[in-house]
Amino acid sequence: MAHDHSHGGEAPEGKLWLALALTGSFLVVEAVTGFLSHSLALLSDAAHMLTDVAALGISIAAIRLAKRAPDSRRTFGYHRFEILAAAFNAVVLFLVAFYILFEAIQRFRSPAEVADGTMMVVATLGLIVNLIAMRILKALSAESLNVKGAYLEVWADMVGSIGVIIGAIVIRLTGWQWVDSVVAVGIGFWVIPRTWSLLSDSLHILLQGVPDGFDIAKIEADMRAVKGVVDIHELHLWALTSGRNVLTAHLVLADGVADEQAILKDTSELLSVRYQITGTTLQIEPKDFHPAKAHHEHEHEGQDH
Numbered sequence: 001m002a003h004d005h006s007h008g009g010e011a012p013e014g015k016l017w018l019a020l021a022l023t024g025s026f027l028v029v030e031a032v033t034g035f036l037s038h039s040l041a042l043l044s045d046a047a048h049m050l051t052d053v054a055a056l057g058i059s060i061a062a063i064r065l066a067k068r069a070p071d072s073r074r075t076f077g078y079h080r081f082e083i084l085a086a087a088f089n090a091v092v093l094f095l096v097a098f099y100i101l102f103e104a105i106q107r108f109r110s111p112a113e114v115a116d117g118t119m120m121v122v123a124t125l126g127l128i129v130n131l132i133a134m135r136i137l138k139a140l141s142a143e144s145l146n147v148k149g150a151y152l153e154v155w156a157d158m159v160g161s162i163g164v165i166i167g168a169i170v171i172r173l174t175g176w177q178w179v180d181s182v183v184a185v186g187i188g189f190w191v192i193p194r195t196w197s198l199l200s201d202s203l204h205i206l207l208q209g210v211p212d213g214f215d216i217a218k219i220e221a222d223m224r225a226v227k228g229v230v231d232i233h234e235l236h237l238w239a240l241t242s243g244r245n246v247l248t249a250h251l252v253l254a255d256g257v258a259d260e261q262a263i264l265k266d267t268s269e270l271l272s273v274r275y276q277i278t279g280t281t282l283q284i285e286p287k288d289f290h291p292a293k294a295h296h297e298h299e300h301e302g303q304d305h
Contacts (some may be wrong), residue, residue: 010253011115013060013063013064015137016056016060016137016140016147016150017054017060017065017137018139018152019133019154020053020060020088020137022129022132023049023052023130023133023137025052026052026126026129026177027050027052027053028124029125030042030045030046030049031043032064034046036115036118036287037118037119037122038115038119039119039164039180040100040107040118040180040181040184041123041153041163041164041184042101042119042122042123042164042290043100043184044100044104044183044184044187044188045078045098045123045126045157045161045163045164045187047187047191048157048158048160048190050093051093051153051191051194051195052130052150052153052156052157053155054085054093055089055150057148058082058085058089058150059082059147061082061085061151062081062082062085062241063146063283064080065078066082066248076240077240077258078110079240079241080240080241081205082204082241082242083202083205083206083241083242084202084287084297085207086201086202087202089198090196090198090199091199093190093195094195094196094199096191097188097191097192097218098140100185100187101184101185101189103184103186104184105182106217107178107181107184108178108232113120117172119167119168119171119180119233120164120165120168120169120172121162123165124161124165126157126161126164127161127165128154129157130154130157130158130216131152131158133154134158136155136272137150137151147298151200155189156194157302159190160190163183163186164183166183167179167180182202201242205238205241205242208236208238208239209230210237211237211238211239216237217233217246219271220232223235223249223251223267223270223271223275226263226266226267228246228250228253228254229253229254229267230252230253230254230261231251231252231253232249232250232252232254233249233250233251233285234248234250235247235249235250235279236248236249245276245277245278246277246278246279246280246281247271247280247281248280248281248282248283249280249282249283250262250282250283250284251267251282251283251285252284252285252286256276260284264282267280267282268280268282271294280304
């Protein structure tokens with residue numbers, strides 16, 4: 001039986017902490033200012049910036065927890081924390097987005113007086129903070145899928161800041177207070193699809209689905225093409241967390257194969273080089289092995305006991 005459990009690179013925590021400090025500080029400023037200026041658009045953008053803070057916090061926590069060694073209770077370690085936190089984050093963001101949409105509907109009926117000058121200044125500062133955070137995260141996003149998610153969150157929030165700025169300009173020029181609610185609704189509808197995608201991806205990993213971008217049939221065909229392999233059973237491919245994939249399989253070898261370890265090595269190298277799957281567990285089965293028969297015999301043994 002062959003095992004290969006290597007660990008991927010980790011993004012520098014220092015830069016992530018810097019990006020978190022920037023976005024977290026401005027989140028507080030934007031939320032307080034939005035409340036004082038009666039700008040629902042600013043509050044909506046602050047809620048969106050909350051996604052950035054949460055994504056960065058998850059990235060840092062996941063990196064730190066991933067360093068903890070597996071133990072007798074958690075033999076795979078703590079990599080699933082990132083996915084659990086992402087799913088929780090998605091649920092909270094749904095609640096926030098729907099609250100903002102509900103509040104915007106109320107504002108349409110009774111528009112509040114918005115301090116458009118404050119709204120524009122704060123949104124402009126938010127845009128600057130987003131651009132700085134994007135610059136910090138851009139290089140790291142190429143090294144870690146975890147950080148890439150945070151980078152995309154900040155990029156999307158930049159769009160929200162631009163929307164708030166445009167809304168403030170329109171209010172200043174026309175006096176249309178309802179534009180604030182329109183911008184808030186727009187940001188809400190921008191957040192919801194991405195939040196659903198985050199929740200869907202998290203649930204897919206928690207349900208041990210085949211990671212996106214992998215064709216299980218193609219992988220099986222390539223494994224069968226390894227010299228000496230005649231059949232494959234119990235092939236499973238799933239992800240512990242984003243970018244950390246695991247594969248297990250039972251290999252049936254041709255008659256007369258003398259070096260089983262060489263075939264295990266060739267198959268592991270195929271999976272590692274061609275598919276970047278480094279967490280593999282491969283097991284050799286006899287040629288007359290049949291999964292259904294083995295399962296039936298196992299159940300029969302259980303009944304005898």
